[in-house]
Amino acid sequence: MAQLTLFELNNLVKTQLESNLDPSYWVVAEISELRINQKGHCYMELVEKENNFIQAKMRANIWSYTYRTLSAQFEHATGTVLKAGIKVLFNLTINFHEVYGLSLTVNDIDPNYTIGERSRLREETIRKLENEGLIDNNKALVLPMVPQTIAIISSDSAAGYGDFVDQLKNNTETYSFHTQLFPALMQGNEAVVSIRKALKEIHECKTNFDAVIIIRGGGAQADLDCFDTYELARAIALFPLPVLTGIGHERDQTVADIVAHTSLKTPTAVAEFLISGMAHFDNLLHEFLYRIEKQYETRLSIEQQKLQHLSSQVVHSSREVLKSHDYELKQKGLNLKHLSERFFDRQDSIINQFDQQLTLLNPQTILSKGYSLTLKNGKPIMNQEIEVGDFLETRTANKTINSQVTTVENE
Amino acid sequence: MSKKSLSYKESINRINEIVELIEGGELDIDELTILVKEATGLIAACKDKLQNAQIDLQTSLDKLN
Numbered sequence: 001m002a003q004l005t006l007f008e009l010n011n012l013v014k015t016q017l018e019s020n021l022d023p024s025y026w027v028v029a030e031i032s033e034l035r036i037n038q039k040g041h042c043y044m045e046l047v048e049k050e051n052n053f054i055q056a057k058m059r060a061n062i063w064s065y066t067y068r069t070l071s072a073q074f075e076h077a078t079g080t081v082l083k084a085g086i087k088v089l090f091n092l093t094i095n096f097h098e099v100y101g102l103s104l105t106v107n108d109i110d111p112n113y114t115i116g117e118r119s120r121l122r123e124e125t126i127r128k129l130e131n132e133g134l135i136d137n138n139k140a141l142v143l144p145m146v147p148q149t150i151a152i153i154s155s156d157s158a159a160g161y162g163d164f165v166d167q168l169k170n171n172t173e174t175y176s177f178h179t180q181l182f183p184a185l186m187q188g189n190e191a192v193v194s195i196r197k198a199l200k201e202i203h204e205c206k207t208n209f210d211a212v213i214i215i216r217g218g219g220a221q222a223d224l225d226c227f228d229t230y231e232l233a234r235a236i237a238l239f240p241l242p243v244l245t246g247i248g249h250e251r252d253q254t255v256a257d258i259v260a261h262t263s264l265k266t267p268t269a270v271a272e273f274l275i276s277g278m279a280h281f282d283n284l285l286h287e288f289l290y291r292i293e294k295q296y297e298t299r300l301s302i303e304q305q306k307l308q309h310l311s312s313q314v315v316h317s318s319r320e321v322l323k324s325h326d327y328e329l330k331q332k333g334l335n336l337k338h339l340s341e342r343f344f345d346r347q348d349s350i351i352n353q354f355d356q357q358l359t360l361l362n363p364q365t366i367l368s369k370g371y372s373l374t375l376k377n378g379k380p381i382m383n384q385e386i387e388v389g390d391f392l393e394t395r396t397a398n399k400t401i402n403s404q405v406t407t408v409e410n411e
Numbered sequence: 412m413s414k415k416s417l418s419y420k421e422s423i424n425r426i427n428e429i430v431e432l433i434e435g436g437e438l439d440i441d442e443l444t445i446l447v448k449e450a451t452g453l454i455a456a457c458k459d460k461l462q463n464a465q466i467d468l469q470t471s472l473d474k475l476n
Contacts, residue, residue, distance in 0.1 A: 144419065146419045146461070174462055175462065291434065295443075
């Protein structure tokens with residue numbers, strides 16, 4: 001019976017592997033664990049899963065020199081770091097060590113697989129959300145005319161948040177916003193849970209806010225994977241307030257952007273969006289004010305003209321009335337004058353007549369004509385008996401003669 | 412949305428209503444004056460609100476918690 005030492009056995013395996021296997025293979029595997037030791041070597045556990053059941057498993061490592069290059073290239077190409085949970089296309093060499101057994105050494109990585117895989121997963125997630133009718137759910141909410149009270153999900157140490165708040169507070173029009181930060185991790189494995197927790201907190205006091213914004217700083221393209229997950233997208237889609245995103249992505253929109261009410265590129269863009277909402281409303285107010293003033297001025301001017309017209313009518317009419325009364329009065333005055341003149345004339349002539357008559361009848365007038373008046377005992381002799389020897393007084397115009405009767409003859 | 416005295420939307424709708432009435436030209440000068448007063452009051456209130464975000468008592472209480 002042939003007998004081998006263990007070393008010989010392991011060596012046999014080793015040589016068999018070396019001679020029958022290619023120096024390297026391109027293999028797709030999921031990283032289930034990854035750690036870097038202090039020397040910079042990367043130790044991974046690779047798996048293949050089918051519905052969460054592990055079908056295959058193998059240790060793999062990337063020597064630090066290789067790791068430095070590959071990880072940088074990978075991150076640059078995919079926007080993600082090498083980490084547990086992602087599927088990667090590795091170029092592997094199989095090693096068998098007599099003591100340490102079977103392991104894989106990574107020589108190279110093709111990031112396109114991961115990109116493609118991520119795209120595929122993303123498409124899958126989107127498809128799932130579409131089937132559940134969630135894609136447009138948040139978009140169906142009506143964003144208030146002037147979003148003014150804002151709940152912010154961000155990391156308060158992120159530059160994005162600071163810049164955003166600054167921009168809102170110092171906007172040129174001095175519009176006023178009220179914001180409240182609900183801090184959350186914006187990258188890494190805990191991000192999804194953290195953001196969902198923040199959303200839940202906002203939900204508790206949702207009546208205080210007009211909208212929710214999720215913002216994340218600009219700068220280097222870092223890990224946006226959390227924003228492509230189904231769980232986060234679903235939470236956003238179902239949220240009862242409009243959700244705006246400003247996640248600072250350089251490539252395509254994330255799934256979170258797709259389900260959000262409004263997705264903007266950066267926190268700055270979100271700030272501008274909010275400010276412009278206010279400015280738009282402000283302009284509306286101005287326009288209305290302008291229209292009102294114009295109408296009012298026109299109407300006032302019309303009414304003033306009417307008043308003016310009426311008032312001059314009043315003046316004119318009353319003048320006419322006064323004129324005609326004036327004329328009447330003058331006429332009456334003239335009449336009165338005429339009548340009274342005639343009256344006095346008549347009276348005058350009556351008096352003159354009387355005067356004339358009186359003059360004619362005045363005894364003095366008769367006397368002055370040469371007649372004389374004869375009196376006996378101071379009375380006219382006309383109806384007295386005259387006898388011889390009576391004493392008579394005779395008055396002429398300028399004499400008084402006393403005589404005695406010598407003879408009397410009757411006619 | 413917090414309960415505001417009159418929301419932006421309600422205000423702007425009422426202002427629009429009034430402006431259309433005014434431009435319709437059927438109002439007498441007294442009605443016109445009353446409506447102009449109402450509209451300019453609303454506009455001033457909205458402008459003020461833009462400059463001073465009104466926060467509900469609710470929010471302030473929440474903050475205390």
